[in-house]
Amino acid sequence: MSDDLKKKGPADKSRINVNESWEVEWWCKELGCTEKQLRAAVEAVGVMVKDVRKHLGK
Template sequence: MADDLTKRGPPDGIRINVNEAWELRDWSKHFGVTPDALKAAVKAVGVMSKDVKRHLGK
């Protein structure tokens, strides 16, 4: 199912969409990294938050 872009709540906790500015901002803050570092992590391991978390060593 597609994201409902009218709902600007917290990230869904499963997938990271770095193409949405608000998700990029929220996930970057959550992991304590810069947006560019988050984009690089997603590029390296994919969009699943558990994989990004492991990649970032969090």
């Protein structure tokens, strides 16, 4: 079975990796926020998606 390279998303959808620009872009679309808001949320509450969602009010 080969990977579908058209479906690009994070390998671990429970954590946000702000060190990968494509992943930051993906999470911004997913969470409906700007890169600045995403980075501030990760700085404030850590990399766990559930905590970032809660911080952003999503």
